[in-house]
Amino acid sequence: MQCDVLVIGGGSAGCVAAAELSRRGVGRVLVLEAGPSEKHPLVSMPFGLTWLMGGKRDWRFRSADMDGRTIAVPRGRMLGGSGSINSMVWFRGRASDFDGWQVTGWSWTDVEPAFEAVEAKLKPTLYEDGHPLVAGLEPMLPSNSAQPTPDVESAGPFSHNMIDGRRNSAATAFLRPSRAEVRTGTEVDRLLWNGDRAMGCVLTDGTEIRASKGVILSAGSLASPAILMRSGVGPADDLRRLGIDVRLDAPEVGANLHDHPGIGLHFEGAGTGYGLEPAQWLAWVKSALGYPFGKGRFTSPTVEGGAFFNARGDGAEPDVQSHFIPFHLDHRGQKYALKSGYFADVCLCRPKSRGVFRLTSKDPTAPPHIDLGLFRDESDLDTMVAGVTRLRSLLEKADFGDRRGTEVHPGPAVAGDDLRAFIKGNAGTAYHPVGTLRLGGPVTARCRVEGVQGLWVADASVMPQVTSANTNAPSMMIGWKAAEMIAEDAV
Numbered sequence: 001m002q003c004d005v006l007v008i009g010g011g012s013a014g015c016v017a018a019a020e021l022s023r024r025g026v027g028r029v030l031v032l033e034a035g036p037s038e039k040h041p042l043v044s045m046p047f048g049l050t051w052l053m054g055g056k057r058d059w060r061f062r063s064a065d066m067d068g069r070t071i072a073v074p075r076g077r078m079l080g081g082s083g084s085i086n087s088m089v090w091f092r093g094r095a096s097d098f099d100g101w102q103v104t105g106w107s108w109t110d111v112e113p114a115f116e117a118v119e120a121k122l123k124p125t126l127y128e129d130g131h132p133l134v135a136g137l138e139p140m141l142p143s144n145s146a147q148p149t150p151d152v153e154s155a156g157p158f159s160h161n162m163i164d165g166r167r168n169s170a171a172t173a174f175l176r177p178s179r180a181e182v183r184t185g186t187e188v189d190r191l192l193w194n195g196d197r198a199m200g201c202v203l204t205d206g207t208e209i210r211a212s213k214g215v216i217l218s219a220g221s222l223a224s225p226a227i228l229m230r231s232g233v234g235p236a237d238d239l240r241r242l243g244i245d246v247r248l249d250a251p252e253v254g255a256n257l258h259d260h261p262g263i264g265l266h267f268e269g270a271g272t273g274y275g276l277e278p279a280q281w282l283a284w285v286k287s288a289l290g291y292p293f294g295k296g297r298f299t300s301p302t303v304e305g306g307a308f309f310n311a312r313g314d315g316a317e318p319d320v321q322s323h324f325i326p327f328h329l330d331h332r333g334q335k336y337a338l339k340s341g342y343f344a345d346v347c348l349c350r351p352k353s354r355g356v357f358r359l360t361s362k363d364p365t366a367p368p369h370i371d372l373g374l375f376r377d378e379s380d381l382d383t384m385v386a387g388v389t390r391l392r393s394l395l396e397k398a399d400f401g402d403r404r405g406t407e408v409h410p411g412p413a414v415a416g417d418d419l420r421a422f423i424k425g426n427a428g429t430a431y432h433p434v435g436t437l438r439l440g441g442p443v444t445a446r447c448r449v450e451g452v453q454g455l456w457v458a459d460a461s462v463m464p465q466v467t468s469a470n471t472n473a474p475s476m477m478i479g480w481k482a483a484e485m486i487a488e489d490a491v
């Protein structure tokens, strides 16, 4: 099989990159996606992600052992990628996030037009059918901002990439309307080389696919470095140990892995948030009937709102984000409990800790080693403890009226050193892994893999540092900007 430009991975960034490249006339663009199509009722249904996570449209990775436990690392496995199982929360991040990257061509003034171009198609909007608890968050942190932003302390409903109560992903808004060709169910094992030039790829079934102008890795922060390593580009000693022929010793491939660490508080009480308490059964039935008309709780993206604030409340800029889910979430190991409640977490905006991604085998089906590095820098843990402590007092100021619940997990008594130990033993992440192929490191400022020809990266792996909020919008921006650069450089 032959094309001009091959895009490996049809996720948030890959769909935008492929659509933009074909719009810019680079020739025949072919997207290879390991998973199936995004055309499934649970994918378009915002609330459907609660069933998709952990299913066959999720890669279901797990982290490396962290003090005797591993945590789930979900990643979307279908067209639209993680953007087809995410909560659709839409934040660009802060201008200083991009300026702080200090990479030529990626300052805030450079990336802002790309965000605008993406948003012109995706049209993120405030979720208007939200639970009353979410509007009740605003008095926690009165601000001049119309909606929460990582720039200032603020709280309330978030914006989402949804249209008429349905998911509007990079697949639906960019790839589908484009002229790019797509093959689903095609999992890439490694790249094909001609000297130091990438000229295509080999699928896991052995099929070879050739690209005359170049190859773009858009398989995400975990799979893009994995494909690169299986192709002989990575830390030479590691590759040799796994029996992979070294093409280029690139020690930084897979380094700098990081994510937003997060810890949640669970609240319960009759008549609080959404849940399966018998008093809400009729409301669930009404929601099912309203769903075809874009109404009701099945249109909820789950994370309906939240807040940004400074963990220590010392007037400095926000350093934590809280996601608020007005649903009863399980913490006892029983998915369906006849209760109602809500959930609020604390995630670090700019974690200092770093981990690493490594292969464990050259077999593409072998689970990789995903060391998230959570709290390797102790100051991250300090900020988390301060953030949870402040979140508790902020929630006291929320206008929840008679919908206020009781903190049942970990419970208000878990404070101070106990809270520190609880966070260390229970924290997860916001599902925002980035950084394994950073711009200015193994990848140039023009998104080209350093030291080889005809090979670019366009996905969340290129972020040198994670942005201060959710990473889908920045990933799509990266897809757009990468396409702009590649169209200029590849032809």
Ligand SMILES: Cc1cc2nc3c(=O)[nH]c(=O)nc-3n(C[C@H](O)[C@H](O)[C@H](O)COP(=O)(O)OP(=O)(O)OC[C@H]3O[C@@H](n4cnc5c(N)ncnc54)[C@H](O)[C@@H]3O)c2cc1C
Residues within 6 Å of the ligand: 008, 009, 010, 011, 012, 013, 014, 032, 033, 034, 035, 053, 074, 075, 076, 077, 078, 079, 080, 081, 082, 083, 085, 086, 087, 088, 089, 090, 091, 186, 187, 188, 189, 218, 219, 220, 221, 223, 227, 303, 430, 431, 432, 433, 458, 459, 460, 461, 470, 471, 472, 473, 475
């Ligand atoms: C459960 C969940 C909730 C989230 N919620 C939010 C949110 O509300 N807001 C937000 O901003 N961000 C959210 N995120 C994060 C956000 O979705 C990601 O940062 C973003 O989608 C990353 O885009 P990407 O293009 O780098 O990777 P992805 O979108 O993950 O795309 C990678 C694609 O490559 C494919 N692929 C992988 N390996 C291969 C292979 N070998 N061959 C072929 N194809 C391959 C994958 O199947 C996938 O389609 C969430 C993520 C998850 C998992």
